[in-house]
Amino acid sequence: MILDAERGSTAVLGSDHLVTGLRAIGEPTRLRIAALVSQGELTVTELCRILGQSQPRVSRHLKLLCDAGLLQRHSEGTSAFFSPSLDAVGRSLLDGIVGLIDPDDPVMTADRQRLDSIRAERAAQAEDYFDQIAEQWESMRDRHVADTEVEARLTSIVEDHLTRLSVKTGSGARHRPRLLLDIGTGTGRILELLADRFDKGIGIDLSTNMLNLARTRLIEHELTNCSVRQANIYALDIGEDGRDNLADVAVLHHVLHFLDDPAAALRQTAFTLAPGGLVVIVDFASHGVDELLTEHQHRWSGFSTAQIESWCSDAWLQVVESHHLTPDKSSSTETLTVSIWVAVRSD
Numbered sequence: 001m002i003l004d005a006e007r008g009s010t011a012v013l014g015s016d017h018l019v020t021g022l023r024a025i026g027e028p029t030r031l032r033i034a035a036l037v038s039q040g041e042l043t044v045t046e047l048c049r050i051l052g053q054s055q056p057r058v059s060r061h062l063k064l065l066c067d068a069g070l071l072q073r074h075s076e077g078t079s080a081f082f083s084p085s086l087d088a089v090g091r092s093l094l095d096g097i098v099g100l101i102d103p104d105d106p107v108m109t110a111d112r113q114r115l116d117s118i119r120a121e122r123a124a125q126a127e128d129y130f131d132q133i134a135e136q137w138e139s140m141r142d143r144h145v146a147d148t149e150v151e152a153r154l155t156s157i158v159e160d161h162l163t164r165l166s167v168k169t170g171s172g173a174r175h176r177p178r179l180l181l182d183i184g185t186g187t188g189r190i191l192e193l194l195a196d197r198f199d200k201g202i203g204i205d206l207s208t209n210m211l212n213l214a215r216t217r218l219i220e221h222e223l224t225n226c227s228v229r230q231a232n233i234y235a236l237d238i239g240e241d242g243r244d245n246l247a248d249v250a251v252l253h254h255v256l257h258f259l260d261d262p263a264a265a266l267r268q269t270a271f272t273l274a275p276g277g278l279v280v281i282v283d284f285a286s287h288g289v290d291e292l293l294t295e296h297q298h299r300w301s302g303f304s305t306a307q308i309e310s311w312c313s314d315a316w317l318q319v320v321e322s323h324h325l326t327p328d329k330s331s332s333t334e335t336l337t338v339s340i341w342v343a344v345r346s347d
Ligand SMILES: C[S@@+](CC[C@H](N)C(=O)[O-])C[C@H]1O[C@@H](n2cnc3c(N)ncnc32)[C@H](O)[C@@H]1O
Pocket: 183, 184, 185, 186, 187, 188, 189, 190, 204, 205, 206, 207, 210, 231, 232, 233, 234, 252, 253, 254, 255, 258, 259
């Protein structure tokens, strides 16, 4: 039994699983890979640069670590990303072994230095992209209530829901990890805000540039229970890996107004929810700020509660709460109300 101190839980390993895992990690290069990947997602190319080994060799080692359930792989365009397994048992074994490595080991120290420089390169690229979009975001921020106010309300909604879930299931009676799904995660801010209340956080986005920003954020804030992946909101496959990947809370934070078909996105979101799961939609209430459509690629001028209720109802979701956060009217420009709609699976 390995104590998973950070999560305050224990993972029990069957002897077969343990032997397979130990065999996989019990080789110098694979131990180095395990130590590197446990610090955050890496591509094969990045690992080759750090290890100074060829792609076929590194790929073979990675395959063994994935087959043993210690790491997981996902593709993004032409790149394959590797991260610690989200499975509790595989993760416990990985953390347990990596935790035994002397932090001053010279090989590991040199690997870490090369990893730091690769991360610095990635962060610089992400920052360049962010600089391009930041101006647009700033011009909108002036028109609505402070992000801190919206985030405080969102956090309290999610906390109330998790409290209700704990009361319903009773402590210790949970059989599956609690999952937060941030759909259209962008820079990963919602994962940063909420993920410490969940066992796992997954962010999805279509944009590689956004995913790079989110990855940089996850590393900076050591959000080791979170990962991001590329997926289209119209074709979410999050639940396909089984019940453990169904979300207790799915958040759509300023995403729907960019979409051609919010109704389809809500239907897909509903499929990702565990029984009793919650969808929290944060978006603008109906507004008349045309500039957002003409200059900021918004597809919708916000939404009315009736519109959201109707789309939710078609997706077997029932809106149970609406919150409307309106800024101070003294502002000279036309202001934007931020609405938060909370819906539950109604089946
Ligand atoms: C304004 S950003 C919001 C990001 C984040 N939720 C936040 O509030 O900080 C909208 C995000 O939705 C993503 N997005 C747009 N269409 C998408 C789609 N079809 N599938 C997945 N993500 C999509 C964009 O790439 C972008 O990152």
